[in-house]
Amino acid sequence: MQELSRSLTLSECLNQTFSCSCGRTHRADLKAAYIKKGALKELPEWLKRNQYEKVYLICDRITIGIAGKKVKELLTASGLEVYLHVISHQAYDEATLGELLIHERADCDVVVGVGTGSINDMCRYFSFKLQLPYCIVATAAPMDGFASSISALTVNNLKTTFEVQTPRLIVGDTDILRGAPYSMISAGLGDLIGKFTCLCDWKLSRLVNKEYYCETIVNMVSDGVRKVLLNAGNVKEKDPQVLGDIMEGLVFTGAAMSMIGNSRPASGCEHHISHYWEMIFEQRGQRPAPHGHQVGVGTILILRLTELLKMRTQIDFERARTAAEQYRFEQWCKEIQDAYGPAACGVIEMEQEAGKNETRARLKRIGKMEQNWDKILELLGELPSSKYVINLMRGLDAPCSPSQIGVDRQLLKNTLLYCKEVRNRYTILQMLWDLDLLEELTEQLLAEPDT
Numbered sequence: 001m002q003e004l005s006r007s008l009t010l011s012e013c014l015n016q017t018f019s020c021s022c023g024r025t026h027r028a029d030l031k032a033a034y035i036k037k038g039a040l041k042e043l044p045e046w047l048k049r050n051q052y053e054k055v056y057l058i059c060d061r062i063t064i065g066i067a068g069k070k071v072k073e074l075l076t077a078s079g080l081e082v083y084l085h086v087i088s089h090q091a092y093d094e095a096t097l098g099e100l101l102i103h104e105r106a107d108c109d110v111v112v113g114v115g116t117g118s119i120n121d122m123c124r125y126f127s128f129k130l131q132l133p134y135c136i137v138a139t140a141a142p143m144d145g146f147a148s149s150i151s152a153l154t155v156n157n158l159k160t161t162f163e164v165q166t167p168r169l170i171v172g173d174t175d176i177l178r179g180a181p182y183s184m185i186s187a188g189l190g191d192l193i194g195k196f197t198c199l200c201d202w203k204l205s206r207l208v209n210k211e212y213y214c215e216t217i218v219n220m221v222s223d224g225v226r227k228v229l230l231n232a233g234n235v236k237e238k239d240p241q242v243l244g245d246i247m248e249g250l251v252f253t254g255a256a257m258s259m260i261g262n263s264r265p266a267s268g269c270e271h272h273i274s275h276y277w278e279m280i281f282e283q284r285g286q287r288p289a290p291h292g293h294q295v296g297v298g299t300i301l302i303l304r305l306t307e308l309l310k311m312r313t314q315i316d317f318e319r320a321r322t323a324a325e326q327y328r329f330e331q332w333c334k335e336i337q338d339a340y341g342p343a344a345c346g347v348i349e350m351e352q353e354a355g356k357n358e359t360r361a362r363l364k365r366i367g368k369m370e371q372n373w374d375k376i377l378e379l380l381g382e383l384p385s386s387k388y389v390i391n392l393m394r395g396l397d398a399p400c401s402p403s404q405i406g407v408d409r410q411l412l413k414n415t416l417l418y419c420k421e422v423r424n425r426y427t428i429l430q431m432l433w434d435l436d437l438l439e440e441l442t443e444q445l446l447a448e449p450d451t
C-alpha cells in the first residue's frame with residue numbers, strides 16, 4: 001500500500017489504496033479519468049482493454065448531438081457492439097428508469113452515459129441496479145458530482161438520494177467541454193470556489209470539536225482549486241487547459257468525498273445555502289439557479305460575513321454564553337417552522353437527534369473558541385476576499401449577488417439565519433450563531449448596498 005503524505009494529482013490517486021498520515025486508509029474507487037484534448041479517443045481502447053464488448057450507450061435529445069453520435073461512431077469503428085438509446089422522457093424519474101430498462105439489451109456488459117448531472121445520476125442508478133459497470137462522457141462540467149456514488153432521482157415526485165456506484169471511467173474531452181454553454185462553465189467554477197469556505201469549515205471544526213480531519217486531502221483539494229484560479233482569466237476564451245483544470249478539480253473533489261466517506265471535503269456552509277434555496281424554490285414550484293451559481297453566490301455571502309466578523313476588534317464571549325443559556329428549543333422550533341414550512345419536521349427531528357444547538361454543547365464550543373480565537377482568526381485570514389471572488393465571477397458574467405438568482409431579501413435573511421439547520425455539520429454559520437453574532441452580522445450584510 002502506498003503512503004499518502006503529499007499532494008498527489010488526480011491520476012496518481014485513481015484506483016489506489018493509501019495509508020495516510022491522518023491515521024486512516026483512503027481508497028479512490030474511480031479507476032480512470034481522461035481529461036484532456038481529444039480524450040474521447042481513449043474510450044474505445046479503455047473499454048476493450050477491460051474486455052467489454054457490448055455497450056449500452058445512453059444520451060438525451062441534446063447530448064446525442066453534442067457527443068453521443070460521435071461516441072457511437074468511435075465505438076462502432078473500433079469493433080464494439082453499441083446499443084444506443086436516446087431518452088425521450090423529460091423528467092429523471094421512475095418513467096425514465098423504466099424507459100432505460102425497456103430498451104436495454106440483456107447482453108450488454110457496460111453502460112456508457114453521455115451528459116452531465118441528471119443523465120449521470122440516472123445512469124449511475126440504472127447501471128448499479130443491473131450490476132453493470134458504468135462510464136460517463138461529460139458534455140459539460142457544471143458541478144462536482146461526476147465521481148460521486150450518490151444519485152439524486154425524482155421518486156414519487158420527490159427528489160430522493162440513493163447510495164449507488166461511482167463510474168469506472170470519466171471522460172472529459174476539452175474539445176467537447178468547449179461547446180458547453182458559458183453559464184455551465186461558470187457554474188463549475190462556482191462549485192469549485194465554494195471549496196475555500198467548505199475547507200475552512202472543516203478546519204474550524206477540527207479546532208473547536210476535534211472532528212476527524214485529513215490534512216492531505218484538504219491540501220489536495222485546495223491545490224486543485226488554486227491551480228484553476230491561477231488561470232481563471234482564460235476561462236472566458238474557453239481555453240482548453242483551464243476547462244480541463246476545472247473538470248479535473250471537480251472530479252477530484254468528488255473522488256475526495258469517496259476517499260473520506262462523506263461530503264466534508266466538498267460541502268460546507270456555502271452548500272447549505274444552496275440546499276436551502278433549492279428546497280424553498282421547490283416548495284414554491286420555481287426553478288432554482290444552477291447549483292454551481294448558487295454555491296458561488298453562497299460563498300461570496302459567507303466571505304462577506306467573515307469579513308464583518310474580522311472587523312470586530314473584540315468578541316464578547318460572555319454575551320455568547322448568556323445567549324446559550326437563554327436558548328429555548330420550543331422557540332427555535334417555531335422559527336424553524338416559519339423558515340422551513342413543510343420541511344420543518346425533518347429539520348426538527350434532526351436537531352433532536354444531533355443536539356448541536358443545545359446549551360451544554362454550545363457552551364463547550366464557546367470555551368474552545370475563546371481559547372483558540374487567534375487560531376480561528378488565522379484560519380479566517382486564509383480565505384480569499386469577497387471582492388476577489390466577486391470580480392472573478394463578474395468577469396465570467398456569472399451571478400454574484402442573491403438578487404441575480406431570484407433570492408429576495410426576506411429569503412436571504414432566512415437563509416443566513418436558518419440554512420445551517422439543513423445538516424448536522426459545524427460551519428462558519430454555526431460558529432457565528434454560537435457567538436450570538438449571526439443575526440447582527442446578517443442585518444449588517446443586508447444593509448450593504450450590493451446585497
Ligand SMILES: [Zn+2]
Pocket residue numbers: 143144191266271291295
Ligand atoms: Zn457542489
Ligand SMILES: [Zn+2]
Pocket residue numbers: 020021022023024026214215216217
Ligand atoms: Zn488522510
